Amino acid sequence: MSNQWIYLSGEYVDKNEAVVSVYDHGFLYGDGVFEGIRVYEGNIYKLDEHLKRLFDSAKSIMLHIPYEKEELEQIIAETVRKNKLETAYIRVVVSRGTGNLGLDPASCSNPRVVVIAEALALFPKELYERGVRLASVSSRRNRPDVLPPQVKSLNYLNNILVKMEANQAGVDEALMLNDQGYVTEGSADNIFIVKNGTIYTPPVYLGALEGITRNAIIDLAEEHGYKVKQEPFTRHDVYVADEVFLTGTAAEVIAVVEVDQRKVGDGSPGAVTNHLLSEFRKVTTTDGHQVYPSKEKAQVS
Numbered sequence: 164m165s166n167q168w169i170y171l172s173g174e175y176v177d178k179n180e181a182v183v184s185v186y187d188h189g190f191l192y193g194d195g196v197f198e199g200i201r202v203y204e205g206n207i208y209k210l211d212e213h214l215k216r217l218f219d220s221a222k223s224i225m226l227h228i229p230y231e232k233e234e235l236e237q238i239i240a241e242t243v244r245k246n247k248l249e250t251a252y253i254r255v256v257v258s259r260g261t262g263n264l265g266l267d268p269a270s271c272s273n274p275r276v277v278v279i280a281e282a283l284a285l286f287p288k289e290l291y292e293r294g295v296r297l298a299s300v301s302s303r304r305n306r307p308d309v310l311p312p313q314v315k316s317l318n319y320l321n322n323i324l325v326k327m328e329a330n331q332a333g334v335d336e337a338l339m340l341n342d343q344g345y346v347t348e349g350s351a352d353n354i355f356i357v358k359n360g361t362i363y364t365p366p367v368y369l370g371a372l373e374g375i376t377r378n379a380i381i382d383l384a385e386e387h388g389y390k391v392k393q394e395p396f397t398r399h400d401v402y403v404a405d406e407v408f409l410t411g412t413a414a415e416v417i418a419v420v421e422v423d424q425r426k427v428g429d430g431s432p433g434a435v436t437n438h439l440l441s442e443f444r445k446v447t448t449t450d451g452h453q454v455y456p457s458k459e460k461a462q463v464s
């Protein structure tokens with residue numbers, strides 16, 4: 164027994180027994196969709212938005228999720244409760260299910276739904292204080308008319324390849340451009356730049372996932388009086404920006420202090436980035452779905 168419960172198509176099973184068929188088309192072809200979600204002190208941050216994106220991704224690839232949104236919401240909350248978690252990371256995976264060796268999804272009759280919740284090792288505090296370094300990479304972001312980056316599919320090879328390029332360049336994250344040279348995003352996060360007090364992020368149609376954190380930061384920034392523009396920009400604009408930061412479920416809001424060996428600003432996290440990170444952290448424990456009724460919460464170890 165591992166003491167960790169995984170939801171696997173209808174039942175909660177021990178982690179060691181949570182296995183799927185090698186004929187699952189998620190395994191054979193990356194045919195499926197997923198979400199990565201965070202729990203902050205018993206609050207599943209923006210669960211509704213994550214579920215909407217999951218269902219939209221599934222619709223786009225004609226994958227039927229065999230639950231209503233509300234049912235899946237309950238399953239996700241129950242997986243967190245069953246594992247007695249307070250601050251955690253949740254992975255929801257819906258694969259096409261088991262079929263034959265051919266790629267035609269018609270052979271798969273039962274989509275598989277998996278929910279994993281585990282304790283989260285937060286990014287080290289030092290990383291937020293020092294910021295991260297980026298390198299632009301040679302692999303371009305998938306074209307939206309080939310494999311839409313807005314679909315959060317199980318096919319993450321585009322992202323994996325650029326992550327490897329970033330590792331080879333000795334930096335923390337990749338800066339991905341689209342086939343026309345416009346900035347799109349990182350391997351697993353959205354990008355923002357700040358110039359003369361205005362905040363810019365690429366429109367998602369250029370080739371980016373519509374990040375839940377991205378949208379939350381746009382809203383928060385506007386609430387705090389910043390002007391935010393969703394406009395195309397190039398690598399040059401990133402080089403000469405006053406501030407650059409990344410957003411994502413894992414990264415939250417993290418400063419970029421170097422891009423292709425050019426220092427961003429004075430080489431340390433900027434004031435706008437720090438402000439938005441602190442405002443973001445204020446809402447993560449309340450804006451979402453509470454897992455534990457307040458009485459029970461205190462009893463969770």
Ligand code: PMP
Binds near residue numbers: 353377
């Ligand atoms: N872009 C990509 C390619 C990602 O995988 C992620 C992580 N889900 C993001 C951006 C950030 O999205 P979110 O804020 O929803 O985590």
